[in-house]
Amino acid sequence: MITITAADSLLALAPSAIETLAPSTVAESASAAEALTALKTQVDSNALTANNVWMMLATALVFIMHLGFAGVEAGFTQAKNTVNILFKNTLTPAIGLLSYAIVGFMIMYPSEWIFDGIFGIGFGLTPPVDAEGALNLGYNTGYTYWTDFLFQGMFAATTATIVSGAVAERIKISSYLIFTAIYVSFIYPLIGSWHWGGGFLAELGFYDFAGSTLVHSVGGWAALAGIIILGPRIGKYGKNGEINDFPGSSVPLAVIGVFLLWLGWFGFNGGSVLSADPATTSLVLVTTSLAACAGAVSGILTANFVFKRLDLGMGLNGILAGLVGITAGADLMSPLEAIIIGLISGALVVMAAVALDRLKLDDCVGAVAVHLACGIFGTLAVGMFGAKAGLEQFQHQLVGVAVAGAVAFGSSFTIFKVLDLIWGIRVSAEHEKAGMDSHEHGIRGYTIVYDE
Template identity: 55%
Template sequence: MSSEMFTVNNLWIMLAGCMVFMMHLGFASLESGLTRAKNTVNILFKNTMIICIGILSYCVIGFSLMYPDAWGLDGILGWAGIGLDPGADGQTSAYDDGFTYYTDFFFQAMFAATAATIVSGAVAERIKLLPFLVYITLIVSISYPITGSWVWGGGWLDEMGFIDFAGSTLVHSVGGWAALAAVIVLGPRLGKYAKDGTVNPIPGHSLPLACIGVFLLWFGWFGFNGGSVLTADADEVSLVLTTTALSAAAGGIAAALVAFFVTKSADLTMALNGILGGLVAITASADLQSPLTAIAIGLIGGGIVVFSVLAFDRIRIDDPVGAISVHGIVGIWGTLAPGIFGAEAGVGQLGTQAVGILAIGAFTLVFAFIAAFAVKALMGFRVDASEEIEGLDLGEHEMSAYPDFQRVYIKSYHAREI
């Protein structure tokens, strides 16, 4: 490889990492927009701490677990030592010789923090701040890098031929499973589900903010998937950007149409989550798909989002932003997709994909439940009812995101801010 190409590769991957970093602003905007005004500071604080904790913990332990230089359990668990070690010249990454060690770490650290951010929206409006931060530290430091090592670190699933180009399962489903475990341990928000089985909508306070968040995420996803090519090869990167854009657009259209026929309304929140569903769905195989198959994958992913969100409400799993559906359930579909569509499609590949999904899902759920119950036993997990009604901004932070706005209450199943 020429020195010029080495520099160009590094520059593109570092730029892509910066784009992934911007996704955290997208998550913060989306989550705060889809939740109530009285919890906005709490959402923003959690997202601020997640990126800080994610980068630091991935530096200290996560990167070494994910890219081990020695395996202790035959491709299941490995280790490369505490902290970062670029070697004698720092020119060879843990993953590829086409970019530097530090470029590799920077790009991968952004992914690690993304997996943790997915949890934040699902547990919004009723989780204690410090226990949440401890919980996501355990996820991003230990659980995420161990399962990541099975594929991207050269572990046992990589040897089987499991495909997950940029993380439909390794990032998104892992975040979805961790979110599901925490939501089950927490329980639903007060007033969300009536005793007679009625689902009471709890609308977010700012759809413009939610819309901004989704478009920031869509932009950042071009770095998420485009950077995962791991070179600046024009042919490969342009294909990945194209399939990513097409799948997202198809997901938005599918979710909007399905929601219209199911709920008889043009639901903006479903359309926005459909876009994200299309992005999650294509992430496992953006480099393997044609434009037409990318559209098909996105259409299915967007449709799944709508049915999944409604299904979770039926079983009283309260996810204020639909994160479990978008990242967890559609992440499964996206990981199965390369066994159905694209250059590697086939029954054998589909079976390999299923094995990987089940293994990573089972490990993450078990780890997440143990972590959630342990944190709950030691620190508590949920705020009390009075604090939940008043809002976590005042209860956890003693400040308000909108101090000049007057609170208005209506009589309902309980006093609820509108």
């Protein structure tokens, strides 16, 4: 960055300097100016390459989060539904990325607003061309148009994956996949356009660095709508208020999934710098990790106080809670503030999980507690901690949370309800009791063969 600035300054001075030189030195000075121009071109090219490589690496890290979600969901749910969980997590990024490519991308980044700041249409997969009609892949000074699409597409698919775990073990696979296609095509990009696309939330002053609201709580609101309409799993809540915990298929798999998600968050938050700027990127990775660590400790301590046991599941969700909580302001917080946000998020996820059970809202993996509750808190934390802290900023954050929440929940509830009225979104009681794998897929996730 310093090199580019120096080259720009020298190049700007070159014409006036040439005019003041004697004729005998004009030719030499012109050559120097040409050399500076060539140097600036090379520096710009190197910067573009470095930024683009980092953004592509960040994209790959966000992609690996889908494997993390698959591990968490399959590990925390019952063995009889493992294949169903993995099937959904295989098709979610596929359908999500296709939906975003065909429709979502052009809605999320409008080049022309139809309703100012609310709805517009962009270029989509037909990028702009220059005056000569040549393809212009330079979306901005940091990275290419195609890299931007793929990075943003991974975010879109991640939003849909949040819903998968909450509604697991009783939703029809067809209904889930249709919901995913609609949500990623229209709802997620519409809400995203209001801030990241330069819409009215951006003009208001709302701030969400990497998506505590635009990704996590938007997915969390959809998950909440889904579990309300679906209802709890058979036998989850007893008549006398008892809560039955169904054993997960694999605790090790859940742990692996969480650590894969933590790894992916380096790309999720680190890539949201939108360049390879060393100072900002390194700070973001530090605040992200410290919040995750604090969330783990806080989740375990809070769960121990509430449940009187060292609860590994709450420790794992505490990690995710800290990650979600820091996402909105990861570039604004000091390391100490990141730790505070992580501590609050880890406690919040336990309290939210307890509250959901008391309301008999059955969330198989704690997706609503992690992504919705901590997504809301993380967004509001921008107004409470860090470089933008203040009453006015807090009010902007509150407006963004409220608007995004109303649209995300309202649209999700409507989509699920319409699907339920058309053909139903829940499997039969017989299929639910026997397990989704045998009825929907014909194979089991775990098979032990004994030699006779």
